[in-house]
Amino acid sequence: MHLKYFLKLSPVFIVIMLAFAACKKDNQSFKYDQINDIKITDATIAFTVSQLDSLIITPTLSQTMPEGDSFTYSWKLNTATDTTTIATTKNLRIKVTLSPGLYPVIYKVRSNRNGIYTLKQYTITVNGAYPDGWYVLNSKDGKGKASLIRTDDVIFDNPMEVANNKTYPGKPLALYNFAKGSFFYYFTDQNVYRFNMNDWLELGDRSSILPGLATPLPFKAAPAFIMNTSKFEQYVVADGNLYVGVSGTNAENLKPLSQRIPGNYDLFPGVFPGNFNTTYFYDNTTMSFMEMGILSRVLQPSRATPSRPFDMANVGKKMIAYDRGVTTLSQEGIEWYYIMEDNNGRYLMSLTGDSDNSFPGVNQKMMNSPEIGSATNFATSSILKQLYYTVGNRVYLYDMLANAARLIYTFPAGYAIKDIEMLRSTSKQLVIGVNNGTAGEVYYFSINGQGEFTNATFAKKFTGFGEIIQIAPARQNL
């Protein structure tokens, strides 16, 4: 009887048993095959190259089972906006036509046998063809030009005309480089141009840069240009008038400068950014500082500072020259030195500041300083309290704390120093442009710990320029 029940119920049990059998524990035993393990073993993954130069990268591959495997290669840019494949060969061998910048590049090696691939990211820094060095404005046979001494000491005589295949007439007045925006302005007495500092292609002229110029050309004196500390505004002082424009941070964001900022003023050709908000100017008719806030187009007298070393609203002296002192690490507080003059002599003054304000720093009559009254060129150190000035063919070193100067170098008779510039990033190199008649020469001097020239002579000498007008730093744009 039990058997009979069992047989009758058996289909039910079978179904239930099947249901239990449906799930089965997997003992997770897999069979592995060895595959070719490819590795890119290069230690050097960062490369720096100049635009238009060749870049060659020869990666080293290691394989565990090289027999019978072959590979497909690719080199692909890996920036947010560009993922172009630049090569499909094992080794990278290209002429660099990329714009200056930092490019991550992904190198991919894919096995043709099983499709497994390995990746490596290289970093390529592309510098401009003319990235860094010194601009030398000079004039030869009545023709002005901007030459460049590149950091590797290669001299480009007139890259502007070569790059643009046209001539730039007029007497050169001044050149100002703005590295972060990778452009520079070139002022002649007849025009103003903007160039890309990397390839020297022209980006515009007066009609797009200074459309509202208030005074007739030619410019009577060299205009001054600088960006404000936050790099949002650009300022030009030309023939006493102030023009302001939105700058942004690169050449594409640049807007034309405004018309002349209204007001009764006549500015010294110099612009002195203070903190992020305020930029200072000097009016040589009222002999007082003026200022303009960021996003403002109103030029106003600076506030009175009677309890400070001098009163910004009433300095009472004429500005002769200026140069930079210390810049705080955050770049939000720039010290400016000024050479001022009144009937009693010449004075060293400074504006110093922090992120809140700029205020008068030093104010001292320059004593024990030979020929200071006829000095024409000035350069200050950003690390030592020292200042260089020149008269004729002589270079003097002025010690601010001792308030005394001494002769440290004399060029041969007949040479006249035209311009001196401090290499601002280190304050360890002074560059001097000298004219021997109409022949221009440029000298690099290394500065030692005491501020004097190393070995009491120049480190490098460059000749072959026309009559020098200005030396200006060309700063790398990265």
Next chain:
Amino acid sequence: METNQTRIMKYLLYIMIVVCLFSCKKETVETYQGKDGVSFFAYTFELLHTTAVRNYSFALQATQKQRDTLFIPMRITGKLTDQPRTVMLKTAQGTTATAGVDFELKEFTVPAGASKFDYPLILLNSAGMAKNVYRIVLEPAETKDFILGTLGQTPRTNTTQPEENFRYLKVDVTSQYIEPAYWIYLLQDFGEFSAVKYKFMVKTLGITDFNYDKIGSDGLLNFPVTLRNALAAYEAANGPLLDENGQEISFP
């Protein structure tokens, strides 16, 4: 022989097996059912669903116009279709403008697949506008394709501005020199609005639309310099320039 007990057990087992077969069942996802809707939409900061009014003046246009089109952003809620559909607006309480005289509302065909579109509101330069500002309060009308859409605000995120779907949109239209809505962004750099000042700006700068989108930070900062110089030149020749309220025009 089966006892009652074994018979019951047997049937119970059959029932259990049958129940087991039905125990797992794919769950259906409820989808939205209902007629598709349409509403106005704007970023919340524009305040267009609450206090702000869109305004238009025939006086502030580059050329003399008898009619113009004001494009009004709208959004569909519900399913998209591959067929064109029609949208219609109607006026609501508070409207002072006259249909057919000051404006025209026409049926608009929404392109297939569109979820957002601009409704073209036709504005007519009527005689009454020279002395009056007329208000048109708009709301979506029911059509064969749409009812009023779902209203509300998208949540604020770090990357997007919250947007709102809303029912009533106010449009003020005139041919007088009325202060454009964008003037609040110009106030600091251009000063208070007046008809005379606006005309002076148009004459000096040669443009009629001073919306920030058009003039940019560059125009916002540098146009006032041009205007201050032009005003100084005007004043030197003619004396102070007075506005319609007798106030002397100035730029900060």
